[in-house]
Amino acid sequence: MKSNVTVVILAAGLGTRMRSEKAKVLHEAGGETILNHVIRAALHVADPEQIIAVVGHQADRVKESVTTPGIQFAEQSEQKGTGHAVLCARAHVSSEKGELLILNGDGPLLKPSTLQSVLELHRRRQLGGAIVTTEISDPTGYGRIARDSSGLVAAIVEQKSASPNQLAIREINPGVYAFDAALFWAHIGELTPNNTAKEYYLTDMVAILTAHGHPVAPLLVEDETELLGINTRVELAAADRILRSRKTTDLMLAGVTIENPDSVLIDVDVQVGQDTVIESNVQLRGRTRVGGNCRIGAGSVLRNCEVADDVVIFPYVCADASKIHSAFVGPFARLRMNTEAAAGTHIGNFVELKNTRLGEGSKANHLAYLGDATIGSDVNVGAGAITCNYDGLHKHPTRIGDKVFVGTNSTLIAPLEIGQGAYIAAGSVITKNVDPDALAIGRSHQAVKPGWAKRRREIQEQERS
Ligand code: UD1
Ligand code: CA
Numbered sequence: 001m002k003s004n005v006t007v008v009i010l011a012a013g014l015g016t017r018m019r020s021e022k023a024k025v026l027h028e029a030g031g032e033t034i035l036n037h038v039i040r041a042a043l044h045v046a047d048p049e050q051i052i053a054v055v056g057h058q059a060d061r062v063k064e065s066v067t068t069p070g071i072q073f074a075e076q077s078e079q080k081g082t083g084h085a086v087l088c089a090r091a092h093v094s095s096e097k098g099e100l101l102i103l104n105g106d107g108p109l110l111k112p113s114t115l116q117s118v119l120e121l122h123r124r125r126q127l128g129g130a131i132v133t134t135e136i137s138d139p140t141g142y143g144r145i146a147r148d149s150s151g152l153v154a155a156i157v158e159q160k161s162a163s164p165n166q167l168a169i170r171e172i173n174p175g176v177y178a179f180d181a182a183l184f185w186a187h188i189g190e191l192t193p194n195n196t197a198k199e200y201y202l203t204d205m206v207a208i209l210t211a212h213g214h215p216v217a218p219l220l221v222e223d224e225t226e227l228l229g230i231n232t233r234v235e236l237a238a239a240d241r242i243l244r245s246r247k248t249t250d251l252m253l254a255g256v257t258i259e260n261p262d263s264v265l266i267d268v269d270v271q272v273g274q275d276t277v278i279e280s281n282v283q284l285r286g287r288t289r290v291g292g293n294c295r296i297g298a299g300s301v302l303r304n305c306e307v308a309d310d311v312v313i314f315p316y317v318c319a320d321a322s323k324i325h326s327a328f329v330g331p332f333a334r335l336r337m338n339t340e341a342a343a344g345t346h347i348g349n350f351v352e353l354k355n356t357r358l359g360e361g362s363k364a365n366h367l368a369y370l371g372d373a374t375i376g377s378d379v380n381v382g383a384g385a386i387t388c389n390y391d392g393l394h395k396h397p398t399r400i401g402d403k404v405f406v407g408t409n410s411t412l413i414a415p416l417e418i419g420q421g422a423y424i425a426a427g428s429v430i431t432k433n434v435d436p437d438a439l440a441i442g443r444s445h446q447a448v449k450p451g452w453a454k455r456r457r458e459i460q461e462q463e464r465s
Contacts, residue, residue, distance in 0.1 A: 006096025011105030012056025030243025031267025044112035081199030104175030128214030
């Protein structure tokens with residue numbers, strides 16, 4: 001156990017202002033759902049078993065979306081407010097001692113260091129709790145921080161209940177609270193829905209604890225962008241930009257060159273090795289891992305790919321779930337569904353590989369489609385060669401041995417096996433297996449009619465005159 005911290009993440013709301021069929025916390029920023037970002041931050045201060053997410057709207061989908069195993073879920077079937085949501089989590093709390101860290105589920109930018117700081121402040125002061133605050137130019141909609149004469153937080157005043165004087169306060173509650181767990185649970189029963197919204201406000205706990213002689217300390221955080229809560233798609237886009245820029249900054253500081261950082265989209269879990277150069281408008285998605293000393297060409301989109309060291313990806317390559325150890329790929333190549341390209345392979349322009357293994361040093365330099373194929377090493381696949389892997393009902397495999405030469409515009413009708421060292425003549429339609437070292441020609445004989453073209457011209461000229 002990391003420490004005696006219980007984390008409750010409030011994620012039961014729909015998020016009306018997103019204008020979506022989908023629960024707010026399921027929307028993505030920086031290539032990850034809002035909720036997974038919050039959980040990620042919480043994992044720095046607690047083990048998954050100590051983290052309880054309160055779900056309600058689309059509870060099943062929200063649960064399924066959580067990628068960290070071991071997270072606990074509490075259900076709040078009716079959304080009666082943030083205080084009520086915490087109450088719903090109580091049955092899942094294993095210890096009502098230590099610290100209770102409560103987080104709004106809609107703040108994906110929260111930094112782990114801020115969570116650590118607010119817990120440290122609470123441990124140092126030993127008051128009712130410590131909460132994060134920040135100052136923003138337009139505090140509309142947020143709970144305002146009412147401080148007492150000694151600078152502690154006397155109360156959080158919600159927008160709907162605030163006096164004109166309180167509305168002018170620019171210090172707000174972003175929804176990050178560390179409470180003394182024993183005190184919090186001892187007094188949570190005192191929350192009432194006596195407000196215009198008829199909700200149980202978690203924020204009332206500050207005034208309740210203060211009234212019992214346990215005031216709450218503020219941790220004023222300078223960078224308010226970290227505390228942005230997502231309510232609309234405009235705020236979602238703003239969060240996305242910030243997360244993207246954090247990612248590119250981290251990568252650049254770790255030795256990756258990014259030529260136009262504002263133009264690229266790199267998801268949080270992507271890894272990139274030292275001295276790799278990323279050109280403009282590249283997208284690296286999902287769990288993509290790129291080695292060192294690579295070049296990723298402009299406009300390329302890689303999703304869940306593994307790219308070895310020293311690989312050159314030319315512009316506009318689309319790759320999905322593929323292992324790329326090639327010397328180069330592209331421009332305009334497509335790799336998908338568990339394609340594997342071994343070391344030294346060349347995959348050129350307008351080549352598509354699907355569920356195919358291309359062995360060491362093999363080349364498909366131009367205009368080819370290789371699907372459901374297992375191709376040995378040092379094979380040359382000519383321009384326009386196609387594996388016909390689909391008969392309209394089923395997919396069939398093609399096996400090509402080492403050192404095979406597949407001539408230009410060959411049509412390889414699967415299922416098919418071409419033995420090691422065989423030679424397929426250009427323009428062949430191959431329907432039967434080819435033995436090792438054999439030559440296969442599958443095309444009609446060429447007929448030549450001497451003088452035919454000249455005679456045709458002469459007839460045409462006569463007709464015209
Ligand atoms: C809340 C705070 C406000 C703070 C703001 C920061 C309260 C009463 N107010 O207001 O002081 O400035 O966040 O963004 O807490 N949720 C539930 N169950 C519910 C209601 C909400 O799980 O019954 C969850 C939502 O899914 C969301 C979070 O709690 O993730 C915050 O709820 P929201 O309705 O956005 O609260 P605000 O009105 O923004
Ligand atoms: Ca909110």
